[in-house]
Amino acid sequence: MYKLIALDIDGTLLNSEKKITPHVFNSIQEAKQQGAKVVLSTGRPLPGVTPLLEELNLTDDGDYVICFNGAVVQEVKTNKVISNIEMCHDDFKIINELTKKLNTHVHINTPENLIIPEATPHKYTIHEAKLNGIDIVSMDENEINDDVTFCKIMIIDEPEKLEEVITNIPKELYEKYTIVRSAPFFLEFLNKSANKGNALTALCETIDIPIEKTIAVGDEENDQHMIKMAGLGVAMGNARQSIKDIADYITETNNDHGVAHVIDKFILKKIG
Structure with a gap:
């Protein structure tokens, strides 16, 4: 069958x-x-x-x-x-602002690598890169633009911190994106479709x-x-x-x- x-x-x-x-x-x-x-x-x-x-x-x-x-x-x-089904730079700006407000961390998944808007990668970004055999690229957030291919955007942090993050995500973001937890330390944002x-x-x-x-x-x-x-x-x-x-x-x-x-x-x- x-x-x-x-x-x-x-x-x-x-x-x-x-x-x-x-x-x-x-x-x-x-x-x-x-x-x-x-x-x-x-x-x-x-x-x-x-x-x-x-x-x-x-x-x-x-x-x-x-x-x-x-x-x-x-x-x-x-x-x-x-x-x-990709995301865009405006999506990154929205999610990046959220991470600043909630004092957590973010990275961007492209087809080839992970992009972080900070100098030092979080340990779970390093974990993600090693798991998939890809590089981490550090960029100033002002250099991140629509030249980047945004496959998905991830908030990464300790599981207990992500629990706090999840309770503080505005309702309109759940309506705008597909938001899923793929591991205790990974919260993923994707195009709604x-x-x-x-x-x-x-x-x-x-x-x-x-x-x-x-x-x-x-x-x-x-x-x-x-x-x-x-x-x-x-x-x-x-x-x-x-x-x-x-x-x-x-x-x-x-x-x-x-x-x-x-x-x-x-x-x-x-x-x-």
């Missing part, structure tokens, strides 16, 4: 050691061999996903990836862009797969849109409770091969 499975990466595809378990690897290979599309759907930029696509043999004709929490959808082998659910819909329309025949698997708030949109929305056993609450099915944790369990049960029909 299911022809496509969209997989979040961190906390979903990868275990707590940031690795793909052999069981998960084998289930993905078998699903692909049986004709199912396996699509990585992540907040990461393409450079941060490419090693995993290569490891999983998801670089052939007809393989696709969703990056930047749905802002970019593209074919892996050709780099053909299916959907690209950009989310993993809309990206999954755009991809399905392009490759002519009914959305009802898709599975989406995730663990964090940035996965909520695709979990709601897919024919079968799955929360990891280690997911936030808010994600479990909207899911159709709850699988095992990422340390207990939860992705493999979903594939084995709903695509390969190996388990009841």
